[in-house]
Amino acid sequence: MISRIKTLAFITLSLLIAYLMALQINSFLGISFKEKELPKVPKYESLIDEKTDTVQSGSLNLRLIDMGGVGIVPDSADWGHSYKHNVSRFDDVILGKAPFVDSINFARVEKEFEIYVDSMQRFDYNGIVFRGFLEFVLFDKVSSGTDIYPETSLYRARHKKLRQTFNKLFKKAQEKGLKVYLYTDMVALTPMLKNYFLKRFGKIDVLKKEFWEVYQFALEELFEEMDVDGLVIRIGEAGAIYNKANWDYSSELYVRTDESVRLMLTSFLETVEKYNKTLIFRTWSIGIGQIGDMHTNPKTYERVLKNIQSENFVVSTKYCKGDFDSYLPLNPTLEQGAHRKIAELQARREFEAFNSIPVYVAPLYQVAIQNFSAKNPNFEGVWLWAQDGGPLRSGPLSIYPFHGFNIFTDANVYAISRLLKTPSANIVNITNDWVAETFGQDSVLIDSLTKFLLKSQNVTKKGLYIKEFAQWDVRALGLEPPPMLWIFKWNIVGGGSAVMSNIYYVSKNNVDAAINEGFEAVAEAKKLKQLVESVQGRVSKNKGGFEKMLSSIDFQINLFTSLAHYRNYFLSYYQWLDTGSSKAKNNWQLALKEFKREYAIHMSKHNGNLDFPAYNFREANVGIQVADRTNITIWLSRIMLILLVLSILLGIPVLQKSNTNFPLKSLFLNIWQSLFKPWSADNIPQQKNDTFYSFIWLNGMVIGSLAIFSSGIAPVFIIVMQTSLLLYLASLFLLNMKQIAQKSISLLSVLAPILVILSLLIAITAYRGPMFFWSSFWTNPRFLIGFLTLFISIILYAYYVLYEKLRKLFNKTRLQSIAQILIIQGIQFLALGTASFVASLEKSLTVINDELVVLPGGLSRILGITTHLGIPKSIPENLIIIGISLTIIGIVLSLLKQKKTIKAS
Incomplete structure (x- = not known):
């Protein structure tokens, strides 16, 4: 009897403990959502009614551009398979051993750089961001000067050569009126530098002032020995996916707290102010550690950075409240704060097929620029990414402006450059001008292609996003998932239960609308193709580019057809799981058959295509295997x-x-x-x-x-x-x-x-x-x-x-x-x-x-x-x-x- 009572008591206690633990887990995993305050981008019809520019406004002071495709080799054999984020720039230029630089390949890079800088100068950009830092540093000012890199060190010889070689590019940029900003992740390391830190401090101690003094000495070297105007620092993304194979320069995520951020910035600013240079800090903290929402939460931003005050300090962050997706509010941290601010914009939209489909975001970016300028007197400009962002080799082989299909990237780069000079300029006139420069002066051609571009983004949003989910500010699994959750990310079509069930849950009251949206995108893309085809005979310039643009629309129609059927399948499938409805069951089974047919067509046409590559349905197909069984x-x-x-x-x-x-x-x-x-x-x-x-x-x-x-x-x-x-x-x-x-x-x-x-x-x-x-x-x-x-x-x-x-x-x-x-x-x-x-x-x-x-x-x-x-x-x-x-x-x-x-x- 006693044993039975003891057992019952244990079971009761176990149930109580388990219930309390379950409540805690549910509070973490639970899903909630509320409406987003999205930017109001004018539709084509309202834009076309504005025949002239509105009141002119002054240009923005900081108009930065990335390096574009300079130094990136179009290695077609290895393209389309890697999700590594290192773009492998200068791979064929920088050598591991003496002479450290391939002079023939560097001569090619010099030409590319001149072409690119000339174009960006013509577009009125006034600064260029060059990824590099440790590669140019000898640490001569640290202790005896050889504590980190001895006199016989390979690093010392290599860095001297790289410093001498690449400074030629920096001088050319400055001669063309573009300031040069080096860009690095923190904490940046080489094996010998890491060993020095471990020997001196016992660990990578980002809370020690002496730790950051080592980097201060490095920065002094750069400012004294090279023609650079400042440094850009990022702390939120680092690690293996950014590191380059067979290249022992790396970065690690150690800066995760308020205190470490402030100590890092105040240390760098001491050196930057001494040399009257500029420190640009990217607040891209993406959920990492104590400072995880610094890039989107004004309260966290103020808590971390309010005591950092310097005229040489600029804060840079993405224009939207999140990554470069559509269906995101504008970033509230750019609307306030005492620091000088610039917004990061992406011309080659990584989550929208890397511009291999029609993507024209100038109207959206104009709304953002005007909003920040009106609300924040400290808003000074933009850093535009013409090439950067996302895993370069997982998408199309498009290296701007040198290789591949870059039509829509060029349209965005051009239009944004005009907006930075005149934020209130009429976007229709800007688009007309780009069409005229690119394809010819025919008025019907200009009007038709302008209409196509201004309508294209709405079609792309319908095909790649599920509005019934994307329009909501969702919290799930303790995270804030992106609006394009069913494709997570880039070209990876999802199948994970945590993703699909949450999308269905948020969309369940409007499942039919969510499904129909995908097929509407296909229909609208076909109409835009007809519009573009109707003026093909009027093209007088860049006819090859025009043909590629038509192929891009064909790819969009093909991709969106596959995605529309997949969307129909998985929403109907989860509806059946939820309700047991026989109608939903019939729908998902029929939709799955249709998807398999369209998927086969998609792969046969685009698998291995470097301009318009097939999407990655591996995960989706695993989910389909489960459904099939x-x-x-x-x-x-x-x-x-x-x-x-x-x-x-x-x-x-x-x-x-x-x-x-x-x-x-x-x-x-x-x-x-x-x-x-x-x-x-x-x-x-x-x-x-x-x-x-x-x-x-x-x-x-x-x-x-x-x-x-x-x-x-x-x-x-x-x-x-x-x-x-x-x-x-x-x-x-x-x-x-x-x-x-x-x-x-x-x-x-x-x-x-x-x-x-x-x-x-x-x-x-x-x-x-x-x-x-x-x-x-x-x-x-x-x-x-x-x-x-x-x-x-x-x-x-x-x-x-x-x-x-x-x-x-x-x-x-x-x-x-x-x-x-x-x-x-x-x-x-x-x-x-x-x-x-x-x-x-x-x-x-x-x-x-x-x-x-x-x-x-x-x-x-x-x-x-x-x-x-x-x-x-x-x-x-x-x-x-x-x-x-x-x-x-x-x-x-x-x-x-x-x-x-x-x-x-």
Whole structure:
């Protein structure tokens, strides 16, 4: 009776603990949304009514441009496969060994630079941003001058040569009226510099003034030895995706707190002010650490930066409240603050197919520039990215203005340059002028192509965004997802349950409108193509570019058709998961057939096309595999559920008392006792080979259930889980070898609570398939709380069952039982930590997520899952430490008990 009361008390306490934990998890994962205040961009009809410019306004003082495509080699063989963010500029110019610079290739770069600078001078840009910093520094002013790079160091010789060579470009830019700003991530490192820091400070200590003094000395060198006018610093993106292969210059994310940002900036400003140069600080903190929303939250911005005051200090941030997506409010931090401000604009829109489809954002950017100018007297200009942003080699081979299809990028660069000189200029007149310069002076041609450009962005928004989701300010999974969430990011069409279920949840009241929008985009793109084709005979200049523009529209129609059917499929599919509607089921099954047909056409036309490359549907296709297998997984789930339930019910004592023998009889009774009488000391007789058959049955139940739950497409996930199970059982058997002969099945039955968890999962998938579980998990708070409460409490009960089995059946003391549990759990942690350390935590999470399609796969292709979700990268090491500690504690407790037993005897 006491044991029964104790068990009930434990179950009650477990449920309470599990419920409280479930509430906390739900508060983190819960989804909420509110309406956004989006910029009001005039439609074509209202723009065309303005025949003349409005009141003239003064030009903006800072008109910066990136390096465009200067120094980027069009290596077509390697294009289209990498999501690395390093553009590999000057790859064929800078050599690892002496003479360090390839003079022939540098001569080509010099010509490119002259052409580009001449164009940008003609467009009235007055500053150019050049990525580079450590490559030009010797650290001669640090201590003896050779503490970081000795006299014989390869770095010293290389940097001298690079400084001498690239300063030629900087001088040419200044001669053309463009100031030169070097650009670096912080913390920027080379192996020798990192070793110096570790030797001197013991770590990368961004909270030490002396740490930043090293970079101050570096900056002094640059200002004294090179023709540069300032430095641009970024802290929010760094790490492996920005590092270049076989090039040991890297950056790491160490600056994550208010204090470290302020110390970094005040240190750099001391040097910048001394030389009367300019420090431009990018507030692109993107959710990293304490300062995560500094780039969009005025309160955080003020908290971090309000005490930084200098005329030599400029704050640069993206014009919108987020990344370069559409459907975003203007950035409120650009509307206030005492610092000089510039807005970052992107001419080659990375999330809108890198301009391989019609993308003309001048009207949007005009609204932004006018808004910031009107609201903030400290707003001084723009930094336009003609080439930069996103993984260059994952998209089209477009290197502005030298290689590939750059028509829409050029239109944006031209129009924005005009707006920077006259923010109130008439955008129709500006567009007319670009068309005339590019394709000819025919008035019908000019009017038609201007209409095409001014209408193009709205069509692109319809095809690439789901308005019913994008128009809302959404909070989900503890994050603020981007408006184009179903394509996350660039060309990666999503299939992850966390993404698709949340998009459906936000859009569910207007699913038909969300679906129809995709087909409207296709229809409108076809109309614009007809408009452009109607003036083809009037083109007098750049006829090749015009032909490419028509191909771009064809690509847009083809891509949008595939995306429209995919949108129809996944919204209908999640509608069916939500409602069970037979209409929704018919819709998603029909839409899926249509998508597969259009997807095949899309791949046949554009896979490997360097100008108009196919989108990446890998993740989407994994999600489709799950949907395709929905019916079979439902029926397999029902069969498996019967087997799981029978594994429990066949242990009912009434059945066991009968004289009828049936296979696995002793196993089923042990399972029943483990679940409902874990305190029982009854040793149930077992027959020859029972242990083997019992193990096969239990392992089959576990692996079979996991295979069904993962739709049979996650081999690595299943191998990991099976390995964990085998390790658990092996540890348990080895620790009880002396008593195992007649009690092996009793020991196997400690898996009984796991069968209950599997029954719970399989019962859910038996209803509408595995994605019904995930859809409910992400969007239904009651389901989430209920499931987690049961799941966590059963896990806790599993430990209780193991403890009671060891105590009563194997005659272990309380201390011995606890010791064994600690050892077993320690071994599990140690194995998991070691595996994730060897493979790397990021890679481990990526592989599992790619199989289960839970989170958007794009997370792994940007900063990584760990960085985006704030998962500590030290988890593998911590698991190893915890595992070793638990194992040692368990062994010590066991030895203590043995000592007491020996003394007593």
